[in-house]
Amino acid sequence: MSEHRLGPLRFHVDHRHLDGDGGPSLRICDRSGDERLRFDCFRFEPHYHLDDASDFVAFGPVADPVTWTVSELRRDLGGYLARTGCVDADGWSPDELDETLRAVESSMRNPPARLDEIDLAVLKTRLSEKWNTYPSEIHPAWVAEMDFPLAEPIRLVLERALDRSDIGYPIAPNETGLREAFRDRCLRLYDWTVDPRRVEILTDVVQALYVGMLAYSEPGDGAVVQTSIYPPFFDAVRETGRELVEHRLIAPIAGREMNREGYQLDLEPLRAAVDERTRVLLFCNPHNPTGRVFRRDELEALAELAREQDWIVLSDEIHQDLVYDGFEHIPFATLSEDAASRTVTITSATKGFNIPGLRTCVAHFGSAEIHRRFNQVVPRHVRGGIGLLGLYATVAAWRHSDPWLAEVRGYLQKNRDHVVDFVRSELPEIRIQPPESTYFAWLDCRDLELRPSPARFFYDKAAVALSDGGNFGPGWEAFARLNFATSRALLDEILEKLAKAVRNR
Numbered sequence: 001m002s003e004h005r006l007g008p009l010r011f012h013v014d015h016r017h018l019d020g021d022g023g024p025s026l027r028i029c030d031r032s033g034d035e036r037l038r039f040d041c042f043r044f045e046p047h048y049h050l051d052d053a054s055d056f057v058a059f060g061p062v063a064d065p066v067t068w069t070v071s072e073l074r075r076d077l078g079g080y081l082a083r084t085g086c087v088d089a090d091g092w093s094p095d096e097l098d099e100t101l102r103a104v105e106s107s108m109r110n111p112p113a114r115l116d117e118i119d120l121a122v123l124k125t126r127l128s129e130k131w132n133t134y135p136s137e138i139h140p141a142w143v144a145e146m147d148f149p150l151a152e153p154i155r156l157v158l159e160r161a162l163d164r165s166d167i168g169y170p171i172a173p174n175e176t177g178l179r180e181a182f183r184d185r186c187l188r189l190y191d192w193t194v195d196p197r198r199v200e201i202l203t204d205v206v207q208a209l210y211v212g213m214l215a216y217s218e219p220g221d222g223a224v225v226q227t228s229i230y231p232p233f234f235d236a237v238r239e240t241g242r243e244l245v246e247h248r249l250i251a252p253i254a255g256r257e258m259n260r261e262g263y264q265l266d267l268e269p270l271r272a273a274v275d276e277r278t279r280v281l282l283f284c285n286p287h288n289p290t291g292r293v294f295r296r297d298e299l300e301a302l303a304e305l306a307r308e309q310d311w312i313v314l315s316d317e318i319h320q321d322l323v324y325d326g327f328e329h330i331p332f333a334t335l336s337e338d339a340a341s342r343t344v345t346i347t348s349a350t351k352g353f354n355i356p357g358l359r360t361c362v363a364h365f366g367s368a369e370i371h372r373r374f375n376q377v378v379p380r381h382v383r384g385g386i387g388l389l390g391l392y393a394t395v396a397a398w399r400h401s402d403p404w405l406a407e408v409r410g411y412l413q414k415n416r417d418h419v420v421d422f423v424r425s426e427l428p429e430i431r432i433q434p435p436e437s438t439y440f441a442w443l444d445c446r447d448l449e450l451r452p453s454p455a456r457f458f459y460d461k462a463a464v465a466l467s468d469g470g471n472f473g474p475g476w477e478a479f480a481r482l483n484f485a486t487s488r489a490l491l492d493e494i495l496e497k498l499a500k501a502v503r504n505r
C-alpha cells in the first residue's frame with residue numbers, strides 16, 4: 001500500500017482481489033481520515049464509490065480504468081469530493097494536483113514486482129527460446145531473456161487487449177503513439193530532443209542492423225565491429241556480403257586481476273585496420289557481452305574517428321535501460337551535431353522490459369539524408385510490420401513501467417555483485433570484470449583450459465547452458481557468457497553447479 005498527500009487529503013493505493021475481480025484501488029480520505037472516494041480500477045467491473053457506501057457507479061467501457069480515473073480527478077476532483085459533502089474540496093494548486101496524481105498513477109500501475117518469487121517448474125513450461133532449447137535437466141543461463149514476471153502495466157495492457165479481442169490491424173505508424181513515447185523518454189532520460197518524424201518503427205534491432213548495412217554500404221565494403229560482440233553483428237556483415245573489420249576490445253591484465261577500467265576501445269589498431277572502403281561502424285553501447293558502458297571521452301574519440309573516416313554509425317543501444325549505479329548511458333547521437341547527422345540509433349523496450357517476443361523496435365535517424373537512404377533500400381512492406389501487442393506493450397513500458405525497471409535494475413545490480421564475489425572466491429581461476437550494465441557476466445576461463453570450450457564443459461559437467469564465447473568472435477573461444485537475470489535462489493543453484501564442475505574436473 002502506498003500513500004500520497006494533497007493538502008489535507010490522503011490518497012491510499014493498494015492492489016485488491018475480490019470475487020474473481022481485482023486490480024488497483026484508490027481511496028481518497030479527508031482530513032479526519034474518513035474515506036470519501038474510492039476508485040476500484042478492476043479488470044472486469046471497474047467502478048467508483050462516493051463515500052464508503054456500498055453503492056457503486058460503474059465506469060462503463062473505458063479503454064484503461066487507471067487513465068480514466070486520473071483524468072477524471074484531474075478534471076474535477078473538487079466536484080467529486082463535493083458530491084460526498086466533503087468540505088476539503090479545494091486548497092491546492094493545479095501543479096500540486098498534477099504532481100500528486102502522477103505519483104498516484106505510478107503507484108496504481110506498479111505493484112511490487114515480486115522478483116524473488118520465481119518458480120523453476122513454471123519457468124520450465126515457458127515456450128520461449130531460453131527455456132525451450134535444451135532438455136529440462138539443463139538449467140538455461142544463456143540467451144538474453146529474464147526470468148522475472150512482466151511489468152504490471154505491460155501485463156495489463158496485453159490482458160486487456162485479449163479480454164476485448166483487440167488484435168485487429170495495427171494503426172498507422174503515425175498514430176501509434178510509439179514515436180512520441182520514445183521522444184518523451186529520450187527527453188526525460190537523456191535530455192535529448194528527437195523528432196518523432198525521424199523515427200522508424202521496425203520489428204527488431206537486428207533487422208535494423210541488416211537494413212542499415214544494405215543502405216549505407218555496398219557489397220565488399222567494410223564494417224567495423226568491436227569484438228567480442230553479440231553474434232548477429234557478424235551475421236549482419238557477412239550475410240550482406242560486407243567485409244568484417246574487427247576491432248578487438250582489449251582487457252589488459254595485471255597479475256590475476258583485470259585492469260580496473262575493464263575492456264577498452266583502443267583506437268590506434270582500428271585506425272590502422274580501416275581504409276576508404278570501410279563505410280559503417282556497427283556499435284554496441286552498452287556493450288554485449290562485456291557490459292561496458294562507454295564513457296563520454298571514449299565515445300567522443302570514436303565519434304571523431306567516425307567523422308574523419310566519414311562512417312555511418314549504426315548504434316545499437318538496446319541495453320540502455322540496464323545501466324548500473326555509477327555509470328551513465330550516453331546516446332551516441334547526442335555527442336555532437338556531426339555524430340547525430342551520421343548516427344542511426346536503434347533500440348527497443350525488449351531488453352529492459354523483457355518482451356523480446358513482441359518484436360517491436362525503433363530506429364532514429366539523425367539526419368534527413370540517412371533517413372531517406374534507409375527507407376529507399378528495402379520496400380517498406382518487405383521490412384514487415386509490428387503487431388498491435390508489441391505496440392501496446394512498448395508504449396506501456398516506456399510510459400508507465402519505470403518503477404518496475406528501477407526495481408529490476410536494483411535486483412540485477414545485487415545479482416551482479418553476487419556473481420563477481422562468488423566467482424572471485426569460489427572460481428578464482430576465472431577472471432571477471434564487473435559489468436557496468438546488462439545482465440551478463442563475461443567469464444574469462446582461459447586459465448582453466450576447459451575443453452572443448454567452457455560453455456560445452458559446463459553444459460556437460462554442470463548441466464548449465466551458458467553462451468559459448470566462440471560465437472562472440474575469433475579469439476574469444478575460452479570465454480563464456482552467463483545470464484544472471486533470475487532470482488537469487490536460482491542464481492545460487494547455477495553458481496554452485498559451475499563451481500562443483502570445476503572442483504571435480
Ligand SMILES: Cc1ncc(COP(=O)(O)O)c(C=O)c1O
Pocket residue numbers: 144203204205206207230284288316318319348350356361
Ligand atoms: C546488443 C543486442 N542487440 C540486439 C539484440 C536483439 O534485439 P532484437 O531481438 O530486437 O533483434 C540483443 C539481444 O540480446 C542484443 O544483446
